[in-house]
Amino acid sequence: MRSKSSAMAQIIVKAVALVVLLHGVFQSVVCREVTVxxxxxxxxxxxxxxLPCAVSSYEGSRTQEFEWFLYRDDSGGRQMGVISTRDPGFPYTPFVSRVRNGEVRVxxxxxxxxxxxxxxxxxxxxxxxxxxxPSTDxxxxxTYSASVIVKVIPDTLQISNLRSLTGQPARGETGEETDIIxxxxxxxxxxxxLYQKRYDDGEIKLEKRSVEGGQDLYVMKMRGVRPEDRGSYYCEASQWILDPDRSWQKIAQRKLDIGNLTVNELGEVTLQIGAPLVLTCEVQGLSSNINYGLLVQWLVSDNIRGREVEVSRMSPGGVVSWGDELSQGRGSLEKVSDGRYSLKLFSVQPADSGIYRCAVSVYNPDSSLDPTTAPIYSQHSQGVTVNLRTKDVSVTAAAELPRGPLLKRGSTITLICNxxxxxxxPAQAQVQWVRTPIPKPVLKKGQSPSSELSMPDPPVPVTPELIATLRHDGVAQSLSNSSxxxxxxxSVNTYRLRVHVARPEDQxxxxxxxxxxxQDPHGAWYDTGVKAESYAVTVYLYARAEDMLLIPLVVGVASALFVGILIISTVTCCFMRRLARQRAQK
Structure with a gap:
């Protein structure tokens, strides 16, 4: 009997141990893990x-929040906040301006x-x-954090050319960047x-030579130059490193403008999205003995802008400013030589298409150049039409209100956009939610409240209110001033809007x-200009049960007060009359 009890006890102990082991295995499966x-x-x-960072095996929202800290080598282990996805005030002082101007971002x-x-x-x-x-479990x-050490090494990548092309570009020249070798x-x-066959035939070669000082010299040779070889030529050098995970990473890159092979006059050009745009303005006919003040402007017009706007300008003192927000920070305006000014957009987008013109204003050398100073001469160049080869893009949007209980004050309104x-x-969608107030019916002149209501004639225009935006990069922006x-x-094609603790104004x-x-060939995202808008979904909040009970309660209290006042008034009135008769008899 004792042997049976002992055996049973051993079985129970093993079963408990197995349950504990399985519980530990399960816990290890669902534990949060952060990786860098x-x-x-x-x-x-x-x-x-x-620096990528990912979190897995977590509970809660699919959109997790992240915070980055830096422990500088010279900080003695002190923590410094860099950026947060949930707190705009998170960065420490050294990173505030860098985060604000987008130099440091998530x-x-x-x-x-x-x-x-x-x-x-x-x-x-x-x-x-x-x-x-931050925990949502x-x-x-x-693990709720992970760290990686970053070593910053000096920039030693230098690039220079021994010989430049002598061809001069014509005014309005532009080109599409293509890899040669x-x-x-x-x-x-x-x-x-595009040069594979010419390389196989020996028409294009690339040689590496050693020069004094330990530098490397790379020489490209092209035999039998063709008309399509006209354009601007660049040499690009990149520095790569093998990371600990055995992946190659580009850590430095420089580009050198070698020059133009031949003159290429263009009145119209078509570019691929992401290609560079180079436009050259040449000023001729001015005396070289007089140091005129030149104001050079690049202007563009198209159907989207609706008028001609300034892209960039260079003052007589050489100061460059940008007037077109679409181009600011994406290009340069340089004085190539005396009388030659070059506008460059590094990576064109659909919004860059249009008709470009160069405007030059000539001022006296001793002019103050204040806004009231008039130029002695102004001239506009002929326009160069820049077209973009855009992809065939189509987009559809359909909004719906999922089935569920009646929406009441305090409920969560959930709307789906497919x-x-x-x-x-590659393609992404940027989704915006807008709300328009429900039009209120009004009574026409001579119409009774019981008759059929009609809308105002003409209707009063109402501007829709932008509620929230989910950008193409996954960043959510809430713009509502109410709830x-x-x-x-x-999911891949499904976007959701939730209005928490709904109020009447959320209808x-x-x-x-x-x-x-x-996405262009360089990996940068751009707005294709193609958009779609769904049909409107009506959201109405019904009264809550306690709100409905409040109505008879208020009516009952009001009725009771009325009856009480009526009784008191009647009794008081009768008593005063009786008292008056008694006094009269005396």
Whole structure:
């Protein structure tokens, strides 16, 4: 009997141990985990750095929040806030201006994957970077942060040319950048796709030579130049490094303008999205003995802008300013030589299409050049039409109110927007939610309240209110001034708007707008200009049960007060009359 009891006890102990083991395994499966690249990572000062961070096995919202900290090598282990996805006031003082101007930012790849991007790495940015994810779990378990060491090395990449092309570009010249031939990071010669046959035939060669001082000289030779070889030529050098995870990363890059092969006059040009645009303005006929003051402007007009606007200008003192927000920060305006001014847009977008003209104003050398100073001569060049080869893009948007209980004051309003973007290559959608108040019916002259109500004639125009936006990069922006709202991406094509603790002013006609975004060959995202708007969905809040009970309660109290006052008034009145008769008899 004892042996049976002992055996049974052993079985129970083993079963408990197995349950504990399985519980531990289950806990290990659902524990939160934060991952960053293995370090140390060596990056070059003055160039961009991108640090990915991902969180997995978490509970709660699919859109997780992230915070980045930096422990500088010279800080003695002190923590410094860099940027947060949830708190605009999170950055410490050294990063406030860099975050504000976008030099340091967070780009969201998905709800639980982001990247810390620093546009220009500085020497003092060296240190340990910690990615922290605030808990959304029911129990605190797993890892909530991960760190990676970043080493900032000096910029030693230099590039120069021994011989420049002598061809001069004509006014209005532009071109599309194409790879001719290169040596990749594995030191292999790789011809461009359009030049493969000419390389195989020996028409194009790339040679590496050694020169004094330990420098490397690369020489490209082209035999049998063709008409399509006209244009501006560049030499680009890149520095690569093998990270600890065995992946190659480009850490530095420089580009050198070699010159123009031949004169290429253009009245119209068509470019691929992402290609560079180069326009040259040449001023002739001025005496070289007089130092005139020249104001050079580039203007553009198209159907979108509706009028001719200034892209950029160079003052007589050489100061460059930008007037077109679409081009600011994406190009340069340079004085190439005496009388020659070059406008460059590094990567064109659909909004850059239009008719470009150069305007030159000539001032006396001793002019003060204040706004009231008139030029002695002004001239506009002929226009150069710039067209963009855009992809075939189509987008649709459909809003719906999911079935559920009647919406009441205090409920959460949930609206769904189904968006479809059809195009070639990567595409994203930017979704906006707008609300228009429900039109109030009015009575026409001579119409009784019981008769059929009609709308105002003519209707009063109402401007829709922008409620929230989910940008193409996953960043949500709430713009409502009433209730708390949130917007997220539920699935690939489904976007959701939630209005929490709804108020009467949250009623209205809700519409979702979808804007299609594409990606150029350099990886930058741009607005294709193609958009769609859904039909309006009516949201109405019904009265709550307690609100309905309040009506008879108020009516009952009012009725009771009325009856009480009536009784008291009647009794008082009768008593006063009786008292008056008694006094009269005496």
């Amino acid at each position: 690249p293995a370090g140390p990572l060596y990056r070059v000062a003055g160039f961009p750095v991108s 780009e969201r790849d998905s709800g639980d994957r982001i990247r810390l991007v620093m546009h220009r790495l500085r020497t003092e940015d060296q240190g340990k970077y910690e990615c922290y994810t 029911s129990t605190y378990q797993g 290169s040596i990749d990071k594995m030191l292999e010669v790789v011809p461009g796709r 968006v479809t973007v059809k195009t070639t290559g 708390e709202v949130s917007v997220d991406r539920v 209205g006609l809700y519409t979702c707008r979808a804007h299609a975004w594409g």
